[in-house]
Amino acid sequence: GIQVEQSPPDLILQEGANSTLRCNFSDSVNNLQWFHQNPWGQLINLFYIPSGTKQNGRLSATTVATERYSLLYISSSQTTDSGVYFCAVVSAGGTSYGKLTFGQGTILTVHP
Amino acid sequence: SAVISQKPSRDICQRGTSLTIQCQVDSQVTMMFWYRQQPGQSLTLIATANQGSEATYESGFVIDKFPISRPNLTFSTLTVSNMSPEDSSIYLCSVQGQVEAFFGQGTRLTVV
Numbered sequence: 001g002i003q004v005e006q007s008p009p010d011l012i013l014q015e016g017a018n019s020t021l022r023c024n025f026s027d028s029v030n031n032l033q034w035f036h037q038n039p040w041g042q043l044i045n046l047f048y049i050p051s052g053t054k055q056n057g058r059l060s061a062t063t064v065a066t067e068r069y070s071l072l073y074i075s076s077s078q079t080t081d082s083g084v085y086f087c088a089v090v091s092a093g094g095t096s097y098g099k100l101t102f103g104q105g106t107i108l109t110v111h112p
Numbered sequence: 113s114a115v116i117s118q119k120p121s122r123d124i125c126q127r128g129t130s131l132t133i134q135c136q137v138d139s140q141v142t143m144m145f146w147y148r149q150q151p152g153q154s155l156t157l158i159a160t161a162n163q164g165s166e167a168t169y170e171s172g173f174v175i176d177k178f179p180i181s182r183p184n185l186t187f188s189t190l191t192v193s194n195m196s197p198e199d200s201s202i203y204l205c206s207v208q209g210q211v212e213a214f215f216g217q218g219t220r221l222t223v224v
Binding site for chain 1: 153202204218
């Protein structure tokens with residue numbers, strides 16, 4: 001099956017710093033999403049981005065499908081950005097509709 | 113977007129017992145998905161629940177341990193049977209929207 005690798009596994013920042021999270025995937029995808037998991041375990045949708053670039057406030061994401069990677073940018077980080085960031089994909093294979101494969105996540109800690 | 117209500121939000125259960133988790137969606141969906149997140153780990157797909165047919169389980173998951181019901185297009189249940197401490201995890205249901213997937217708030221299960 002498709003493999004998803006995220007880096008770095010852990011990231012510690014001071015408030016106000018910028019960061020880049022990376023997601024590499026091993027095959028063509030129909031869907032790529034970035035999620036933020038809060039301390040209570042809830043997954044918050046950040047971006048649906050199988051290709052191209054999107055921005056939402058301090059967050060932006062870019063996916064280069066032909067090179068099989070996606071980047072999540074967090075600018076001017078805040079303590080509330082802390083948590084786990086997951087990249088998840090749906091393989092372009094015919095039997096994979098809706099089935100998300102998750103990376104191992106990046107644990108982000110933002111200190112005041 | 114889809115609004116998903118999942119309950120219970122958390123529970124502490126005795127080993128050997130079973131727990132049924134409910135997932136209610138605010139719109140009709142063809143497929144619903146159940147995921148498990150073990151402590152400190154990423155999310156893994158347990159099964160796909162289709163209305164009117166048996167659930168399809170991923171490798172490593174079996175119906176006897178995780179029976180699933182899907183009585184209509186807005187509701188599904190996942191039962192964790194004959195629980196052991198190794199079943200302590202967050203269980204999440206998910207639906208595929210028009211383009212992106214959405215998740216319930218999760219059920220944090222502790223087996224003692």
